[in-house]
Amino acid sequence: MEKFIRQEGLVAPLDRANVDTDQIIPKQFLKSIKRTGFGPNLFDEWRYLDEGFPGQDSSQRPKNEDFVLNQSRYQGASILLTRRNFGCGSSREHAPWALMDFGFKAIIAPSFADIFYNNCFKNGLLPIVLSEDNVEALFRAVEGKEGFRITVDLEQQQVIPESGEPLSFEIDEFRKHCLLNGLDEIGLTLNEADTIRAYEARRAEREPWIFQ
Amino acid sequence: MAGKTLYDKLWDAHLVTEREDGSALIYIDRQIIHEVTSPQAFEGLRLAGRKPWRTGASVATIDHNVPTTPFKSAAEIVDDTSRIQVQTLQDNTKEFGITEFGIGDVRQGIVHVMAPEQGAVLPGMTVVCGDSHTSTNGALACLAHGIGTSEVEHVLATQTLVAKKMKNMRVAVEGDLGPGVTAKDVVLHIIGVIGTAGGTGYAIEFAGSAIRGLSLEGRMTICNMAIEAGARAGMVAVDQTTIDYVEGRPFAPKGEDWDKAVDYWRTLVSDADAEFDAEVNIDAADIRPQVSWGTSPEMVVPVDGMLPDPQAESDEVKRSGMQRAYEYMGLKPGVPVTDIQVDRVFIGSCTNSRIEDLRAAAEVAKGRKKADSVKQVLVVPGSGLVKQQAEKEGLDKVFIEAGFEWREPGCSMCLAMNPDRLEAGEHCASTSNRNFEGRQGNGGRTHLVSPAMAAAAAVAGHFVDIRELDRA
Numbered sequence A: 001m002e003k004f005i006r007q008e009g010l011v012a013p014l015d016r017a018n019v020d021t022d023q024i025i026p027k028q029f030l031k032s033i034k035r036t037g038f039g040p041n042l043f044d045e046w047r048y049l050d051e052g053f054p055g056q057d058s059s060q061r062p063k064n065e066d067f068v069l070n071q072s073r074y075q076g077a078s079i080l081l082t083r084r085n086f087g088c089g090s091s092r093e094h095a096p097w098a099l100m101d102f103g104f105k106a107i108i109a110p111s112f113a114d115i116f117y118n119n120c121f122k123n124g125l126l127p128i129v130l131s132e133d134n135v136e137a138l139f140r141a142v143e144g145k146e147g148f149r150i151t152v153d154l155e156q157q158q159v160i161p162e163s164g165e166p167l168s169f170e171i172d173e174f175r176k177h178c179l180l181n182g183l184d185e186i187g188l189t190l191n192e193a194d195t196i197r198a199y200e201a202r203r204a205e206r207e208p209w210i211f212q
Numbered sequence B: 001m002a003g004k005t006l007y008d009k010l011w012d013a014h015l016v017t018e019r020e021d022g023s024a025l026i027y028i029d030r031q032i033i034h035e036v037t038s039p040q041a042f043e044g045l046r047l048a049g050r051k052p053w054r055t056g057a058s059v060a061t062i063d064h065n066v067p068t069t070p071f072k073s074a075a076e077i078v079d080d081t082s083r084i085q086v087q088t089l090q091d092n093t094k095e096f097g098i099t100e101f102g103i104g105d106v107r108q109g110i111v112h113v114m115a116p117e118q119g120a121v122l123p124g125m126t127v128v129c130g131d132s133h134t135s136t137n138g139a140l141a142c143l144a145h146g147i148g149t150s151e152v153e154h155v156l157a158t159q160t161l162v163a164k165k166m167k168n169m170r171v172a173v174e175g176d177l178g179p180g181v182t183a184k185d186v187v188l189h190i191i192g193v194i195g196t197a198g199g200t201g202y203a204i205e206f207a208g209s210a211i212r213g214l215s216l217e218g219r220m221t222i223c224n225m226a227i228e229a230g231a232r233a234g235m236v237a238v239d240q241t242t243i244d245y246v247e248g249r250p251f252a253p254k255g256e257d258w259d260k261a262v263d264y265w266r267t268l269v270s271d272a273d274a275e276f277d278a279e280v281n282i283d284a285a286d287i288r289p290q291v292s293w294g295t296s297p298e299m300v301v302p303v304d305g306m307l308p309d310p311q312a313e314s315d316e317v318k319r320s321g322m323q324r325a326y327e328y329m330g331l332k333p334g335v336p337v338t339d340i341q342v343d344r345v346f347i348g349s350c351t352n353s354r355i356e357d358l359r360a361a362a363e364v365a366k367g368r369k370k371a372d373s374v375k376q377v378l379v380v381p382g383s384g385l386v387k388q389q390a391e392k393e394g395l396d397k398v399f400i401e402a403g404f405e406w407r408e409p410g411c412s413m414c415l416a417m418n419p420d421r422l423e424a425g426e427h428c429a430s431t432s433n434r435n436f437e438g439r440q441g442n443g444g445r446t447h448l449v450s451p452a453m454a455a456a457a458a459v460a461g462h463f464v465d466i467r468e469l470d471r472a
């Protein structure tokens, strides 16, 4: 996994609550057996006027010019600003894969759905929870100034807008550690293989049917 | 010291080790695998040269992509990408030595229908699957939740999951359910009350006399939609209904082990003095048959109600969500629910495709006919075994005589990854669990209801109050 230390970038505002993973990456694209290549179909139903299908050349499709990611001022954005309960719905990890493949490195919202939140960390995408008020203020700042940029400093746990006060955010220590160092979680867990085996032996004593 | 909740007990029993930062490693007893969220996990194992930790812990089947018209081999699946996924799962399970209930196996079916039916899910287990509706299995008093593909790989390689303990919520439904009110109506009502993010960060225990009065299948319907209330895991404590359900299933313990297991399982209830971080109390008498009208499962109303007015909503974010939903659904506030016309009907999905769901739908369909205005009524059993049982009871004939279509098991129009789908603008009475934009087909409009309500809508051509079916 790639390390995440600091990220400075353009912010794209997606002013909707409860954006679900069906919206982030519609199901017809889940049929791929790869982890990459989902970017052109991120928010497919909102980005394009026609119905997308896998394997198509999306650059030739009619675009919905009103949709925020199609507006010229947000091209190249690497930070997504959005509303509460982002990523609800299905557990598909294709959602963070699509966001990353598109170029997003961090997402800021007042809250995230649990599974999506989890999945982000496994892929080096940083979900940041800020208060509703702070998110609202950022929306106004982004809309108010073309090219508005933000720096996310994971070490300091801060979102630093180009103007205004830095905003602190909370993050689980273990997840922070893994992101900062780009660690492979499976490798870390396998360091504890003996502990797992000892646990299994205790369980097998008490609940032998689990291991049959 | 306060007693423990059911969730506390399950957590403690599976704790392998706690790390200094508060995260923990929990042991996973059972992993269920399907074709959509597993290919990248197996690929990861291969790339790292890793083997599954314990192959016996996993069971696989195909469901999301499979056609619901008969087919005998992967080669017969027309859609290229679907065929590749089905084939890839076959290859992967073979390579890694994992049991798969594949094409033509009567045990094949929707992951969350197949696993409990086989007894592959037992009380007291931790159960994961790369699918958010894994919460269904919590009906058997286990800790069951969905995970992402990286976690599927992690569980395959280590039989553990890095987790953080959730908070405890209890949703108690007390009293008797009225006529025509099913488990589906109960859970839709609960989501209407607590909202789609109401359970975020919690494990929900569903309790109270109305829940205890439900069959195990009904409890699965409730736990299935815990995720629509924001909670990764839902569960119901062990009682005699749980034990009777498990007894004799293929993967269930036998003989001496059975007795030992039952003794242990009986302890899987929340202690009387356990404390919950949040409690919600619902009076069963308040619950009426439900219909969702919008694009989020919390947008539900009783069938005898009117579509709500966004202007009456004080929360600005919610209000604009409602307005957007009205636009997408092509509906207007103030309209009676029973005025909504239905173009297609879908009876199936891991929420409502078990035998008692099909019985409830058949009871309504019996001796009646699909309305001419309804283009299609799909009945899709949850597994090959459910299908077999239904046919034994003659339910297939009832459906066919009513003009419904009787299909092969799979997820089907629940998410429309196979050829079963809505056309843009069509309204569907669906027994599934998600009414998101485009879920059942691009531009399709989903209304979530119980199996009986879906069958009634099929017959009438619009929603009807199941309690007044004969007058509609």
Ligand code: SF4
Pocket: B063, B064, B110, B111, B112, B131, B133, B349, B350, B351, B410, B411, B414, B415, B432, B433
């Ligand atoms: S039936 Fe629907 S909700 Fe259930 S597992 Fe299949 S796609 Fe998911």
